[in-house]
Amino acid sequence: MPTKTKSGARLRLNSVSLTEKDYKEIADKHKPKPNIFVNCLKAFLSGGLICLIGQCIQQLFMSYAGMTSKEASSPTVAVLIIISVILTSFGVYDKIAQWAGAGSAVPVTGFANSMCSSALESKAEGLVLGVGANMFKLAGSVIVFGVVAAFVVGLVHVIFGLGGVH
Amino acid sequence: MRLTGSQTWVFESKPAIIGASAVVGPEEGQGPLAGDFDFVYDNLEIDEKTWEKAERKLMEHASALALTHAGISRADLQFFIGGDLMNQIISSTFAARRIGAPYLGVFGACSTSMESLALAALIVDAGGADYALAGTASHNCTVEKQFRYPTEYGAQKPLTAQYTITGSGTAVVSSRAGGPRVTHATIGRIQDLGVKDPFNMGAAMAPAAADTIVAHFRDTGRVPEDYDLIVTGDLASVGHSIVLDLLNRAGVTMSETVLNDCGLMIYDRDKQPFAMAGGSGCGCSAVVTYGHILKKIKKGELNRVLVVATGALLSPLSYQQGESIPCIAHAVALESEEAKA
Numbered sequence: 001m002p003t004k005t006k007s008g009a010r011l012r013l014n015s016v017s018l019t020e021k022d023y024k025e026i027a028d029k030h031k032p033k034p035n036i037f038v039n040c041l042k043a044f045l046s047g048g049l050i051c052l053i054g055q056c057i058q059q060l061f062m063s064y065a066g067m068t069s070k071e072a073s074s075p076t077v078a079v080l081i082i083i084s085v086i087l088t089s090f091g092v093y094d095k096i097a098q099w100a101g102a103g104s105a106v107p108v109t110g111f112a113n114s115m116c117s118s119a120l121e122s123k124a125e126g127l128v129l130g131v132g133a134n135m136f137k138l139a140g141s142v143i144v145f146g147v148v149a150a151f152v153v154g155l156v157h158v159i160f161g162l163g164g165v166h
Numbered sequence: 167m168r169l170t171g172s173q174t175w176v177f178e179s180k181p182a183i184i185g186a187s188a189v190v191g192p193e194e195g196q197g198p199l200a201g202d203f204d205f206v207y208d209n210l211e212i213d214e215k216t217w218e219k220a221e222r223k224l225m226e227h228a229s230a231l232a233l234t235h236a237g238i239s240r241a242d243l244q245f246f247i248g249g250d251l252m253n254q255i256i257s258s259t260f261a262a263r264r265i266g267a268p269y270l271g272v273f274g275a276c277s278t279s280m281e282s283l284a285l286a287a288l289i290v291d292a293g294g295a296d297y298a299l300a301g302t303a304s305h306n307c308t309v310e311k312q313f314r315y316p317t318e319y320g321a322q323k324p325l326t327a328q329y330t331i332t333g334s335g336t337a338v339v340s341s342r343a344g345g346p347r348v349t350h351a352t353i354g355r356i357q358d359l360g361v362k363d364p365f366n367m368g369a370a371m372a373p374a375a376a377d378t379i380v381a382h383f384r385d386t387g388r389v390p391e392d393y394d395l396i397v398t399g400d401l402a403s404v405g406h407s408i409v410l411d412l413l414n415r416a417g418v419t420m421s422e423t424v425l426n427d428c429g430l431m432i433y434d435r436d437k438q439p440f441a442m443a444g445g446s447g448c449g450c451s452a453v454v455t456y457g458h459i460l461k462k463i464k465k466g467e468l469n470r471v472l473v474v475a476t477g478a479l480l481s482p483l484s485y486q487q488g489e490s491i492p493c494i495a496h497a498v499a500l501e502s503e504e505a506k507a
Binding site: 008009011013014015016018020023024026027029030031032033034039088089091093094096097098100101102104105110113114116117118120121124137138 | 215216217218311315316317318319320321322323324325326357358359360361366369372373376377380384403404407408411412413415416417418440443
């Protein structure tokens, strides 16, 4: 029988009585442990591969469109975003992500995937209340904290970074 | 009906499940129980434009099939008891428009299958109806959308995560003979042992399952050996091993061949790795019970079965606010038509 007290619930099964702490120990014992080393390696390889592809695209823009590396960076990002959106729309990106983990979440392709998947998911609720309102559901916090972090870094730079490169 | 012990109903007239059906999506249709389902859709959209309409269609289809199997018309049906995982249980309520019978909507998350079956049996046993329909449905994409991330979002799922099944199971309970009998129902209590991780539902729900199983044996005086199969709803691999551990500690011993879990039965996790720890969702225990288990009882391969459907009663809001997950389990005892008391 459950009894919710200040010290937490108890599970009573016949003569056995378990506190939340006891139960946590039991539950943790049965929880499969992720292989962190393998996950890190997969993330390193897949994230690295995405960056390598980006580098190749940038090189193509520089070699064939006569751009400087700075000019080529924006179209490179745009191409990566397009590729990510296409893969998301065909239902492939989430399958890659299950293998790649952080490797496909951290690069710009992960950001594009979060927006595209939210937009697809809310299509049924219409353009305004659905797609428009929900597109930034996941990406919104990246932007908010990105801007806040940039502001803090800017402050640090102004106070301590005098003489630094602007 | 009479109450025995603290929380178990004994249905003295033993209402029969005279017709049942399980309708599933393509992924369940490739699983080990494929042959037992009454209809398998070959597309996840279930030929509809939105996921919500797809879920409703599964329920409408399963209800229509169950009535056909029971040999009764829509006009004969006296009550419909249903529920699902959507906000405001829209799938069953909207399906009830087409079913037309007087309707009671219930919510027990994934325990809804046995909650609705217990209530339908209660109504029939009390003489309140000759035909009552119990049913539930879930769709992978509606549930992921509401409780987790967008379907196509690339987040790596942990090993404890479960996969919501796409399917609907319904059953017609009747005072007329002609099918497996519903003999007991043990209504569960909420158990909350402080698990907060919505990606580890098995660990959250296992205490509720263990509590209801222990209560069922205490109330009825039965022992595990009285059942050919005791099956939990959707604990999947993690919750299944925890519940075995808890029951062992409580002195309720059973070999693994007797205790199984619908979430483990519905997919072949080696060939269908997307299922991670196993299946979950309202439809999980419903399609396994109404598709697979009832057929085995009818064939005489199983005589007596206890289905313990488990539900995690969280909302997206509650876990974002850091609340732990209250869980529940309802058990219903089924037996073959010829079984001796």
